[in-house]
Amino acid sequence: MSVKWYVKLALEWFEKRIQELEDLGVELADAMYKAWIEALEMFNVWALEMTYDQVYRLIAALKTHWGDARLDAYMTPLLSFAAPSEVELPFDEEGYSAFKRCIDELLGELEGKLRERALQLSQLIETAMRLGSPIIIRCY
Numbered sequence: 001m002s003v004k005w006y007v008k009l010a011l012e013w014f015e016k017r018i019q020e021l022e023d024l025g026v027e028l029a030d031a032m033y034k035a036w037i038e039a040l041e042m043f044n045v046w047a048l049e050m051t052y053d054q055v056y057r058l059i060a061a062l063k064t065h066w067g068d069a070r071l072d073a074y075m076t077p078l079l080s081f082a083a084p085s086e087v088e089l090p091f092d093e094e095g096y097s098a099f100k101r102c103i104d105e106l107l108g109e110l111e112g113k114l115r116e117r118a119l120q121l122s123q124l125i126e127t128a129m130r131l132g133s134p135i136i137i138r139c140y
Contacts, residue, residue, distance in 0.1 A: 014039065 014035055021031035 017035040018031045021034055022028060
């Protein structure tokens with residue numbers, strides 16, 4: 001399969017998934033984040049059929065399409081791993097393992113950020129309770 005095919009598939013999937021999440025009442029930023037996490041899981045499947053160069057170009061195309069600076073932090077580990085090459089390398093077992101490790105590290109970073117936000121929320125709630133302030137929590 002060509003990179004164009006993967007990019008087209010990915011963009012169609014993202015737009016559809018983000019719209020589905022928004023229809024369920026999820027804010028756009030959260031919908032993009034959730035769709036991105038799901039996409040990382042999909043990369044495990046796509047990576048089996050792609051060369052390093054194709055992976056790099058797919059990621060770059062998705063990043064360009066979104067135009068969201070927040071994604072830079074999420075993309076950096078993938079972009080540094082899947083640097084463009086002069087020749088297309090086969091995605092052998094070693095390459096796939098390295099790519100999988102990269103995705104696992106990336107998911108770990110994102111999980112850490114979520115844990116940090118949860119801690120901040122917990123501290124905010126404690127402070128509000130001590131001050132006797134009302135606490136309003138919205139769930140989407």
